[in-house]
Amino acid sequence: MKFIHISDVYLGIQPETNADWAGKRAKEIEDTFIQVLQACNERDVDLLLIAGNLFAKSPEVADFEWLDEKLQTLTKTRTIIVPGHADYLEADSEAASYRFRSRTVLLPAGRTTNAYLRGINTCVTGFGYAKPEYKGRILEGIEPGRAGAINILIGSAGDKNHMPFDKEVVARKAFDYVALGHYHRPIHILKNRIAYSGSPEPVLHTDQGRHGYIFGEITDDGTNISFTPIAKRSYVTIEVTLRTDITAETVKENLEEQLMKMGQDNIYTIVFRGFAQNEYLPDLTRIKNRFDVYDVVDLTITKADEELLLAENQNNIMGRFIKEMHDSVNIDEKIRNKALRYGMEALIMAGDKK
Numbered sequence: 001m002k003f004i005h006i007s008d009v010y011l012g013i014q015p016e017t018n019a020d021w022a023g024k025r026a027k028e029i030e031d032t033f034i035q036v037l038q039a040c041n042e043r044d045v046d047l048l049l050i051a052g053n054l055f056a057k058s059p060e061v062a063d064f065e066w067l068d069e070k071l072q073t074l075t076k077t078r079t080i081i082v083p084g085h086a087d088y089l090e091a092d093s094e095a096a097s098y099r100f101r102s103r104t105v106l107l108p109a110g111r112t113t114n115a116y117l118r119g120i121n122t123c124v125t126g127f128g129y130a131k132p133e134y135k136g137r138i139l140e141g142i143e144p145g146r147a148g149a150i151n152i153l154i155g156s157a158g159d160k161n162h163m164p165f166d167k168e169v170v171a172r173k174a175f176d177y178v179a180l181g182h183y184h185r186p187i188h189i190l191k192n193r194i195a196y197s198g199s200p201e202p203v204l205h206t207d208q209g210r211h212g213y214i215f216g217e218i219t220d221d222g223t224n225i226s227f228t229p230i231a232k233r234s235y236v237t238i239e240v241t242l243r244t245d246i247t248a249e250t251v252k253e254n255l256e257e258q259l260m261k262m263g264q265d266n267i268y269t270i271v272f273r274g275f276a277q278n279e280y281l282p283d284l285t286r287i288k289n290r291f292d293v294y295d296v297v298d299l300t301i302t303k304a305d306e307e308l309l310l311a312e313n314q315n316n317i318m319g320r321f322i323k324e325m326h327d328s329v330n331i332d333e334k335i336r337n338k339a340l341r342y343g344m345e346a347l348i349m350a351g352d353k354k
Contacts, residue, residue, distance in 0.1 A: 001120045001150055003047040004040055004077075005214040005225075007181025008156075008199040009033050010086065012063070013056035015203055021267070021292050028232045032201040035230055036213055037070060040077040043215065046120045048077050051181030051197065052084025052129070052156025059087055064098040071102035078117055079104040080124045084156035084181055088129035107154075112138070114145035126154035127163070139165040144174050150218050156181040158196075167194060177216060177223050185209050192216075192223045201231045205269060205294045208235045235294065236266045242274035242300055248282040255282075259291050271297040 011033060014026040040048055055063055071079055081104065083089045089096045089109040096109065105115040110130030116123045123146035127138050144151035153175045157163035162182055167189050170178060178194040184207045186198035197214045199207060211231035217224055240255055259268065268291060272281055281298055325331075 001047065001122055001218045002043065002045045003049055003152075003177075003216050003218070004036065004043070004045050005049045005051065005177075005179040005195070005197045005216065006033075006036055006200055007051035007084070007179075007197050008053040008184050008203070009050075009201070010056040010199065010203045011054060011067075013203055016205070016267075016294065019292070019294070025233070029201045029203065032230060032232055034070065036200055037073060037077075039213070039215075039228070039230070041073070041075050045077045045215075047117070047122060047124075048074070048079040049124070049152065049154055049179040050079065050081040051126075051154050051179045052082055053086040053181055054081060054084075055087035057087065058089060058093070059095050061095050061098055064095055064100070068098075068100050068102050068104070071100070071104050074102065077103075078120070080107065080115060080126075080154065081105070082107045082126040082154050082156065082181075083109045083128040083130075085129050085132050085162050088131055091130055112142055116146055116149065120150070121148075122150040122152065124152045124154055129156065133161045134163050135161055136163070137165055138163045140169045142173070151175050153178045154180075158182045170194060176218050177225070179214075184211075186212070186214070186227055188225075188227075192225050195225060202233060202235050205235050205267065208237065232265065234266045235269070236262060237269045237271060238262075239271045239273060242272055244275055251282045252284070252287065255284075256287055256290070259287065264291055267292045267294050269293075269295045269297065271299060273299045275301055 009029065011030060012026070013029065014022050016022050016025065039045070054067075079102065091110055098106070100106065107113050107115065107126050107128045109128035112125065112127045114123050114125035123144070125142055125145040127142065139153065139155055139157050142153060151174065153170070153173065155163060157165055157180060159182070171190050171194060180194065180196045183196045184199045184203065185196070187196040189195060195214055199211055200213055202208070202211050210227070210229050211234070212227060212229040214225050215228055238255070238258065240251060242251060255270070270284070270293060281296065281300070284293065284296060287293065
């Protein structure tokens with residue numbers, strides 16, 4: 001039995017609403033979901049597992065109607081959906097009673113249920129959200145739903161407010177696979193047995209790294225899964241170290257060259273470190289016009305910062321460190337500046353001024 005496992009798609013979300021690319025990102029997230037459906041057809045997949053948070057909010061009937069139309073393009077694949085904390089379904093909502101025309105099963109919210117798919121001898125058991133939080137250890141109490149069948153556990157779970165669980169307890173269950181949602185990055189908890197798929201497309205600027213879907217196959221020999229990257233975009237952080245011997249124009253040229261190599265499809269956070277020659281960072285207007293820049297973070301230390309830190313910390317480790325570095329006349333200036341920067345950053349981050 002072949003399956004694809006996704007979660008945390010967040011259809012309808014519009015990341016960075018104030019950014020120039022906000023509307024484009026919403027469409028890209030939708031397009032990547034459609035691409036997952038195409039992969040189901042291309043890879044002859046039997047089952048699509050959606051482990052929570054398909055939508056960015058509690059869905060309405062119109063949302064399910066749109067989804068139903070898309071799922072009808074699947075030529076062979078059956079679909080199992082479980083509501084998550086973002087797209088929870090209240091039991092008395094109109095959407096909760098929606099009847100899909102496609103070969104789709106929406107597991108009821110607020111209780112443990114299962115769906116047996118006779119054609120592929122597979123039983124999928126899960127717990128859907130009827131409210132935003134469940135603090136109980138629900139997954140640990142769920143058992144496989146059908147003897148003699150392929151058994152899969154599905155749920156959106158992991159932190160203290162969203163069905164916390166002990167992976168060792170769940171691993172002892174006789175499930176052939178546990179399809180998890182809630183975290184936006186893929187996490188392989190137990191080899192070929194328990195995994196978070198992560199979001200197919202990143203939805204927050206903190207969602208760095210790979211994004212895609214899990215493809216799996218369950219045979220008489222067991223379960224085997226692999227990760228397939230599919231995201232159209234990546235959030236990438238680039239760190240730039242300023243030095244007193246490099247001009248602002250050179251910094252910009254080097255940064256622009258680096259961005260060109262990494263591509264224009266990414267959304268960048270640029271972090272400046274090191275010693276700034278004055279109070280101002282290099283002008284990035286040209287770069288922002290060519291690339292999508294989410295944020296520019298200033299972690300530089302200016303001469304004024306250094307003098308202020310020395311004046312405020314004369315009698316503690318910060319002040320003694322700065323003074324000692326200044327008094328080290330036999331050290332090369334580049335090495336001194338680098339050591340001074342690293343030391344000051346470390347002391348500031350650690351809050352150690354004793």
